[in-house]
Amino acid sequence: MTWSKNNLAHRRTFLTLRILNQTKKQFDAAATQEMSQLAFTVPGDSATMRRDKARSLASTMHNVFVDAFKTDLESGVTKTAAINSMVDVLVVETATVEQLADSADVSYEFLGEEL
Amino acid sequence: MISRSARVILALTAAAVGPVWGQDEDTPSALDILEDILLVSGTGVGEPNDVVRDRETIDTLRAALGSPETLNRVVDTFLTTDSGWQFLKDVNFEFMTFQADDIEQPGLGFSFDYQTQLKNHDLACETDGESCIRGLGLSFDMSGTFAFDKENNPQDLITAKLDFDYFQSTGGRARVDADRVLELEEAFVSASTPEEGEAAVLAIEGLVRPSLTKQFYYSVGGDVSFESNQQFTTKQTLYGVHLALDFKDWAGTSAWTTFNFLDYPFAALRALTGYDCVTRADGNRDCFQPSGTSWPTLLFRSSRVKPDDDDPRSLAGDSSEFTRMDFEASFRTPVARLADDELYITVNYRFYAENDPSPLVEAAELDQFEYYTVTIGGNRGMYLSYSDGKLPLAFADDQVVELGFRTHL
Numbered sequence: 098m099t100w101s102k103n104n105l106a107h108r109r110t111f112l113t114l115r116i117l118n119q120t121k122k123q124f125d126a127a128a129t130q131e132m133s134q135l136a137f138t139v140p141g142d143s144a145t146m147r148r149d150k151a152r153s154l155a156s157t158m159h160n161v162f163v164d165a166f167k168t169d170l171e172s173g174v175t176k177t178a179a180i181n182s183m184v185d186v187l188v189v190e191t192a193t194v195e196q197l198a199d200s201a202d203v204s205y206e207f208l209g210e211e212l
Numbered sequence: 213m214i215s216r217s218a219r220v221i222l223a224l225t226a227a228a229v230g231p232v233w234g235q236d237e238d239t240p241s242a243l244d245i246l247e248d249i250l251l252v253s254g255t256g257v258g259e260p261n262d263v264v265r266d267r268e269t270i271d272t273l274r275a276a277l278g279s280p281e282t283l284n285r286v287v288d289t290f291l292t293t294d295s296g297w298q299f300l301k302d303v304n305f306e307f308m309t310f311q312a313d314d315i316e317q318p319g320l321g322f323s324f325d326y327q328t329q330l331k332n333h334d335l336a337c338e339t340d341g342e343s344c345i346r347g348l349g350l351s352f353d354m355s356g357t358f359a360f361d362k363e364n365n366p367q368d369l370i371t372a373k374l375d376f377d378y379f380q381s382t383g384g385r386a387r388v389d390a391d392r393v394l395e396l397e398e399a400f401v402s403a404s405t406p407e408e409g410e411a412a413v414l415a416i417e418g419l420v421r422p423s424l425t426k427q428f429y430y431s432v433g434g435d436v437s438f439e440s441n442q443q444f445t446t447k448q449t450l451y452g453v454h455l456a457l458d459f460k461d462w463a464g465t466s467a468w469t470t471f472n473f474l475d476y477p478f479a480a481l482r483a484l485t486g487y488d489c490v491t492r493a494d495g496n497r498d499c500f501q502p503s504g505t506s507w508p509t510l511l512f513r514s515s516r517v518k519p520d521d522d523d524p525r526s527l528a529g530d531s532s533e534f535t536r537m538d539f540e541a542s543f544r545t546p547v548a549r550l551a552d553d554e555l556y557i558t559v560n561y562r563f564y565a566e567n568d569p570s571p572l573v574e575a576a577e578l579d580q581f582e583y584y585t586v587t588i589g590g591n592r593g594m595y596l597s598y599s600d601g602k603l604p605l606a607f608a609d610d611q612v613v614e615l616g617f618r619t620h621l
Binding site: 102103108109112115116117118121123124125136137138139140141142143144145146147148149150152153156157159160161164165166167175176177178180181184185188189190191 | 349355375388421424431435458505509543558560584587
C-alpha cells in the first residue's frame with residue numbers, strides 16, 4: 098500500500114515509533130527505514146535475543162495503539178497474535194517501517210478506519 | 213546477444229558464488245573473465261593510453277566488485293516480490309567481509325538469519341489492577357555465517373533452534389488524554405509544510421512519552437537446538453531452558469533512570485555534545501541525562517550439550533555430555549546527534565561456561581568462551597564495528613574489525 102499520512106495504520110505506526118524513540122525520521126523518510134535501523138536493533142544479537150527485544154517493543158506498541166490512539170483489535174485477532182505479527186516483521190532486518198505498518202493494519206481496527 | 217551490463221552482472225554473480233563451487237587456482241576467476249570482457253569490448257583496443265585507462269578502470273572495478281556493498285546491491289535487484297528470490301529478504305541474507313587478525317586479506321562471506329513464529333496463544337493477564345500482555349509461543353530460528361575461505365570465519369557458528377516459551381509484559385501503558393492526542397494527530401495530517409508536520413509530531417511525543425509507565429518484560433522457555441561449524445565437521449545438539457529480561461523506563465523520569473549507572477559514561481558524552489539538554493525550572497540547563505530506555509536486555513540459558521565426535525572437546529580427549537551456562541547482554545545508547553542522524557554505540561556480549569569441566573577440557577581452554585561486538589555509527593553513513601573473542605566450536609580467538617558505509621535512505 099502506498100505510504101501515506103492518510104492511511105491510519107501508516108501514520109500511527111510512524112507516530113508510535115517516534116514516541117518510543119525508535120526512529121528520528123520525518124514521516125516521508127520513515128517509510129523505507131529498515132528494522133536494522135530502529136533503536137532496538139543491536140548488531141551481533143542472537144536470534145533469541147532479537148525476538149525477545151522485538152516482542153517487548155511490540156507489546157508497548159500495542160499499548161500505545163490502544164491507549165493513545167483508541168485502537169481496537171480486528172475481530173477474531175488476539176493480543177498475542179497481533180503482537181507476534183509485528184514481531185515477525187521486526188526481526189527481519191531488511192523489512193521496512195511501511196511493511197511493519199501494513200502488518201499492524203491487518204491486526205488492528207484503527208479508529209476512523211471505517212469512515 | 214547479452215548486453216555488456218548483463219555480462220558484468222553475470223560475472224559479478226559468479227564472482228560471489230564461484231569460490232563455493234571449489235574454484236581452483238588454475239581456473240580463471242570471474243573477475244578475470246570480467247577483465248577480458250571489458251578489454252575486448254572496451255573503447256581502447258589498440259590504443260595504448262586507452263588500454264591503460266581501461267586497466268585503471270578494471271582495477272577500480274576489481275576493488276568495487278569485491279565489496280559486500282556491491283554484492284548486496286546486486287542481490288537487492290533480485291529481491292522483488294515476483295522474482296522467486298524474495299525469501300532471501302526473510303532470511304536476512306547479506307554479503308559481508310571479514311578481517312580476522314591472523315589473515316592478511318579481507319575475506320568475503322555471507323550471513324543469514326531466519327525466524328518464524330509457528331504457534332502462539334493468548335493468556336488472560338492482570339497485575340495490580342492493570343492489564344498486561346501474556347502468551348505462549350512456539351518458534352523456529354536458524355542463523356549462521358559462511359566465509360568463502362573457511363579459515364577466515366571468526367563467527368564460525370551455525371545454529372538451528374525450536375523454541376517454546378511463555379512471556380509477559382507489564383506496564384508500558386500510555387496514561388494520556390487520547391482525545392488530545394487525536395487533536396494533535398489532526399494537526400499533523402493537515403500540516404502544509406514538513407516543518408509544521410514535524411512540530412505536530414514533537415507535540416505528540418511530548419504529550420505521550422512522559423505518560424508512559426515503566427515496562428518490565430520477561431520470557432521463560434525451553435529449546436532444542438543444533439550447533440555446527442560452517443563445514444558441518446563439528447556438531448552438537450543442545451536441550452536447554454532460558455530466561456530473558458528487558459526493562460524500559462519509557463518516560464525517563466524515575467529513579468530507575470537516575471541510577472542507570474551503565475549509561476553514565478554515554479550520558480557524559482551526550483552532555484559534551486549537547487545531545488539532550490533541558491532547561492530546568494530554575495533556568496539552569498541540565499545536559500547530563502541518563503537514558504531510561506538504555507538498560508541492557510539480558511538472556512540466560514542453561515543447556516545440556518551432546519557433542520559430536522569431531523568437536524574441539526572430543527579432539528582434546530573428552531567426548532562426554534556436559535552442561536553449559538550461556539549469558540548474553542545487548543545494549544544500545546545514543547551519544548551524539550549529527551545533522552538529522554543519531555550517533556550511537558551498541559554492545560552485544562556473550563559468555564559461555566561449562567559446568568564442572570574435566571581437567572582435559574580446562575587444559576585445552578575449552579571450558580569458557582567469550583565473544584563481543586561493539587559498534588559505533590549512525591543510521592546513515594560510516595560505522596565501525598569491532599568483534600573479539602571465541603564462540604563455541606571455534607578453535608581460535610579472532611579479532612574482527614569491520615568498517616562499513618550504510619547506503620540506505
